[in-house]
Amino acid sequence: xxxxxLFLMPLVVFAGIAAYFVIGLGMDPRIxxxxxxxxxxxxxxxxxxxxxxxxLATADFGGEVVMVNVFASWCIPxxxxxPLINRLSEDGVLPVYGLNWKDKKADAxxxxxxxxxxxxxxxxxxxxxxxxxxxxxxxxxxxxVDKSGRIRYKHVGPxxxxxxxxxxxxxxxxxxxx
Amino acid sequence: xxxxxxxxxxxxxxxVATAQAVIPIVGAARRDATMMAMAKPAALAQLVLVSLAxxxxxxxxxxxxFSVLNVASNSHSLKPLLYKISGVWGNHEGSxxxxxxxxxxxxxxxxxxxxxLPPPLKARVLAVQAxxxxxxxxxxxxxxxPFERVFPAPLDGNDLNPLLQDPGLAFHPPMLYAxxxxxxxxxxxxxxxxxxxxxxAAWARWVRPWTLVAWAFLTAGIALGSWWAYYELGWGGFWxxxxxxNASFMPWLxxxxxxxxxxxxxxxxxxxxxxxxxxxxxFSLSLIGTFLVRSGVLTSVHAFATDPExxxxxxxxxxxxxxxxxxxxxLRAPSMQAGGLFRPISREGGLVLNNLLMSTAAVTVLxxxxxxxxxxxxxxxxxxxxxxxxxxxxxxLMVPMIVVAGIGPMLAWKRGDxxxxxxxxxxxxxxxxxxxxGTAWLTWGKPVLGVAGMALAAWLAxxxxxxxxxxxxxxxxxxxxxxxxxxxxxxxxxxxxxxHLGLAIAVAGITGASLWRTEAIQVMRPGDTIDVAxxxxxxxxxxxxxxxxxxxxxxxFTVRREGDVYTVxxxxxxxxFVQQRETTEAAIHTTLMKDLYAVIGDKSGTNxxxxxxxxxxxxxxxxxxxxxxxLGGTLSLSDRRLRIGAxxxxxxxxxxxxxxxxx
Numbered sequence: 001x002x003x004x005x006l007f008l009m010p011l012v013v014f015a016g017i018a019a020y021f022v023i024g025l026g027m028d029p030r031i032x033x034x035x036x037x038x039x040x041x042x043x044x045x046x047x048x049x050x051x052x053x054x055x056l057a058t059a060d061f062g063g064e065v066v067m068v069n070v071f072a073s074w075c076i077p078x079x080x081x082x083p084l085i086n087r088l089s090e091d092g093v094l095p096v097y098g099l100n101w102k103d104k105k106a107d108a109x110x111x112x113x114x115x116x117x118x119x120x121x122x123x124x125x126x127x128x129x130x131x132x133x134x135x136x137x138x139x140x141x142x143x144x145v146d147k148s149g150r151i152r153y154k155h156v157g158p159x160x161x162x163x164x165x166x167x168x169x170x171x172x173x174x175x176x177x178x
Numbered sequence: 179x180x181x182x183x184x185x186x187x188x189x190x191x192x193x194v195a196t197a198q199a200v201i202p203i204v205g206a207a208r209r210d211a212t213m214m215a216m217a218k219p220a221a222l223a224q225l226v227l228v229s230l231a232x233x234x235x236x237x238x239x240x241x242x243x244f245s246v247l248n249v250a251s252n253s254h255s256l257k258p259l260l261y262k263i264s265g266v267w268g269n270h271e272g273s274x275x276x277x278x279x280x281x282x283x284x285x286x287x288x289x290x291x292x293x294x295l296p297p298p299l300k301a302r303v304l305a306v307q308a309x310x311x312x313x314x315x316x317x318x319x320x321x322x323x324p325f326e327r328v329f330p331a332p333l334d335g336n337d338l339n340p341l342l343q344d345p346g347l348a349f350h351p352p353m354l355y356a357x358x359x360x361x362x363x364x365x366x367x368x369x370x371x372x373x374x375x376x377x378x379a380a381w382a383r384w385v386r387p388w389t390l391v392a393w394a395f396l397t398a399g400i401a402l403g404s405w406w407a408y409y410e411l412g413w414g415g416f417w418x419x420x421x422x423x424n425a426s427f428m429p430w431l432x433x434x435x436x437x438x439x440x441x442x443x444x445x446x447x448x449x450x451x452x453x454x455x456x457x458x459x460x461f462s463l464s465l466i467g468t469f470l471v472r473s474g475v476l477t478s479v480h481a482f483a484t485d486p487e488x489x490x491x492x493x494x495x496x497x498x499x500x501x502x503x504x505x506x507x508x509l510r511a512p513s514m515q516a517g518g519l520f521r522p523i524s525r526e527g528g529l530v531l532n533n534l535l536m537s538t539a540a541v542t543v544l545x546x547x548x549x550x551x552x553x554x555x556x557x558x559x560x561x562x563x564x565x566x567x568x569x570x571x572x573x574x575l576m577v578p579m580i581v582v583a584g585i586g587p588m589l590a591w592k593r594g595d596x597x598x599x600x601x602x603x604x605x606x607x608x609x610x611x612x613x614x615x616g617t618a619w620l621t622w623g624k625p626v627l628g629v630a631g632m633a634l635a636a637w638l639a640x641x642x643x644x645x646x647x648x649x650x651x652x653x654x655x656x657x658x659x660x661x662x663x664x665x666x667x668x669x670x671x672x673x674x675x676x677x678h679l680g681l682a683i684a685v686a687g688i689t690g691a692s693l694w695r696t697e698a699i700q701v702m703r704p705g706d707t708i709d710v711a712x713x714x715x716x717x718x719x720x721x722x723x724x725x726x727x728x729x730x731x732x733x734x735f736t737v738r739r740e741g742d743v744y745t746v747x748x749x750x751x752x753x754x755f756v757q758q759r760e761t762t763e764a765a766i767h768t769t770l771m772k773d774l775y776a777v778i779g780d781k782s783g784t785n786x787x788x789x790x791x792x793x794x795x796x797x798x799x800x801x802x803x804x805x806x807x808x809l810g811g812t813l814s815l816s817d818r819r820l821r822i823g824a825x826x827x828x829x830x831x832x833x834x835x836x837x838x839x840x841x
Contacts, residue, residue, distance in 0.1 A: 011504040014500055102564050
């Protein structure tokens with residue numbers, strides 16, 4: 001009898017995985033609602049990544065609409081979206097802050113040296129602790145924070161030009177007009 | 179017209195597959211020879227039909243028929259011919275056609291070369307294969323028709339992602355699919371055996387070559403993918419624990435375990451249920467990989483255009499195939515008689531340990547891949563798992579694996595003598611200590627893990643060589659006699675030695691490449707020189723040139739070593755016309771011990787460029803190691819007993835002087 005139960009185990013495990021896939025399929029990872037939408041930016045203070053770029057902390061938010069982009073040098077999609085972030089920053093659409101997540105300092109510095117640094121502030125979150133407070137679910141992720149310092153939008157995964165043109169930029173305009 | 183022919187061929191092959199999935203299996207149950215015999219012509223017909231469909235699609239790509247939607251979205255008239263062809267499988271629909279083609283190819287091979295399989299087993303195996311094929315054909319025809327037309331036809335196509343326009347990547351998917359789909363044969367054999375309720379040594383002998391083929395292709399596919407990432411992505415890394423990489427790595431781990439456990443079934447008639455389970459899991463992980471890549475459940479750069487409808491369909495396929503086979507397993511496997519008993523310290527014990535470690539590693543990778551979404555689905559919060567997780571869990575599992583891989587082959591079946599095996603391996607231990615000390619001396623101040631990695635690699639390499647030397651009696655018999663024995667050794671024995679050696683070399687390569695890399699990133703003007711690991715790189719300047727479908731900026735570096743010119747390196751940065759994407763073409767100078775790797779980045783101000791230069795020690799060893807592993811698999815595949823089918827066990831008098839490992 002015990003033996004029979006043992007042979008049922010793979011099926012049970014698979015049933016669990018399949019159930020999870022069914023749930024997973026219903027969720028679009030790109031629009032995972034953030035529990036933090038419309039909430040103020042969490043309390044945190046991070047050390048700087050580069051000497052020339054200021055660090056990032058809760059006190060830095062408020063007053064203007066800013067974008068927070070979570071990135072890591074080991075993340076491939078980050079590479080893909082980086083030119084778009086660069087352009088947003090270069091065109092002066094809004095200030096972009098970087099949250100460098102679970103990354104070695106030297107790697108991240110080299111990465112920015114290679115691809116360019118669009119960030120007006122960068123916080124270095126080596127342990128990923130602050131990422132958890134922000135509800136970071138993977139890299140890259142991008143947030144918009146309004147003038148009162150509340151998180152208003154979250155995008156999971158790399159941004160594409162369509163997303164930026166059709167969703168992000170209009171939202172930025174609305175937020176800036178508020 | 180051609181595209182419609184391809185579409186009809188697919189529809190016909192679905193019908194053939196459906197018939198092939200039903201009739202032979204009923205025939206096998208009724209012992210009706212005519213019904214069983216139907217499987218062979220059906221499998222061949224299916225191969226012909228799917229080949230026709232594939233040829234039709236390839237033709238549409240080659241002549242750039244942009245009225246076919248798939249061609250218009252993924253090709254371009256200016257694209258070089260090789261990439262027009264590789265564009266066929268560089269997209270979701272086309273890659274499915276390739277998938278089904280390879281499946282049909284395996285089916286055809288079993289039909290043609292399965293002459294000495296017992297007819298009921300053959301009929302059932304082919305029927306299960308056809309069932310899988312029917313599922314995928316239905317999926318393709320209902321949700322992902324590769325031959326869909328577009329009207330009006332665009333003047334030119336969208337082009338293939340330039341990152342994918344690369345010789346390494348042109349062959350990466352076919353290799354990988356040959357591996358994934360190859361596991362379907364092991365799966366079909368397992369399901370057929372469960373239906374039959376009989377697993378014996380002959381069954382194991384039949385499953386092993388197919389698993390070996392799949393394993394060798396998977397190894398090649400993974401190595402090619404990693405090689406591509408190394409030279410094309412342009413920052414010198416080779417493995418990123420990306421979900422899609424993991425999706426190919428998990429079946430590889432299970433296939434490796436399956437190869438080893440099938441030996442136990444064949445030689446000792448033991449571990450039967452476990453082997454069947456591994457065969458099911460191996461293919462299940464291939465299917466799960468397909469699901470993950472195409473459903474949009476995980477996002478990744480590898481992801482094809484994702485679509486929830488397709489995701490649901492694949493999920494259904496997945497549940498039917500995996501769930502069904504596991505139900506069958508739960509019903510039938512418990513009644514399988516366990517065969518020969520063995521002590522924990524024995525050849526079987528070593529193989530079981532290998533199996534446990536490999537499976538645990540696969541589970542770890544699966545967890546790391548799914549965990550973030552798992553917690554999210556349970557609303558327990560959001561976490562993410564990066565390379566740190568995999569490095570922290572995977573490496574500790576591989577350490578005992580490699581230690582055992584050295585000792586296992588030295589142990590006897592049933593009851594091994596650990597002390598004896600270790601005393602025969604004392605030279606391996608000594609060699610590994612010497613290598614450890616040498617490494618420590620050479621890399622003082624660098625991560626201590628490097629010393630461990632090299633010591634393990636040395637241990638495995640030395641024990642593989644000692645095992646072979648021991649077996650052919652070097653030192654105990656005259657050299658000419660040893661040579662004769664070496665020639666008489668079964669190819670599978672050579673296969674094991676070569677594969678284990680390859681693994682050892684690859685481990686050394688991975689160690690060097692991950693831990694001892696030197697990199698320099700800087701802005702350089704023409705005439706500037708920097709020193710990287712003792713090589714002086716002088717930047718001579720950059721010039722513009724035009725390729726068939728891109729513009730490029732090509733830089734020239736003169737590399738000197740102690741004042742003498744060592745080599746000239748010319749990395750490029752390309753901008754492709756159509757998709758306006760940039761790619762880096764690293765310049766790589768390979769020698770036996772290291773790669774020099776140079777990349778040109780963006781222009782920084784007037785007449786200055788960002789350059790990245792790497793010194794990557796031992797990287798070539800990874801590729802050499804992988805090649806040896808593939809060679810070992812091929813050698814083992816050419817073993818006499820696999821070609822001939824079911825030979826009698828050879829027990830020549832020479833066995834008396836052989837050490838424990840007689841096979």
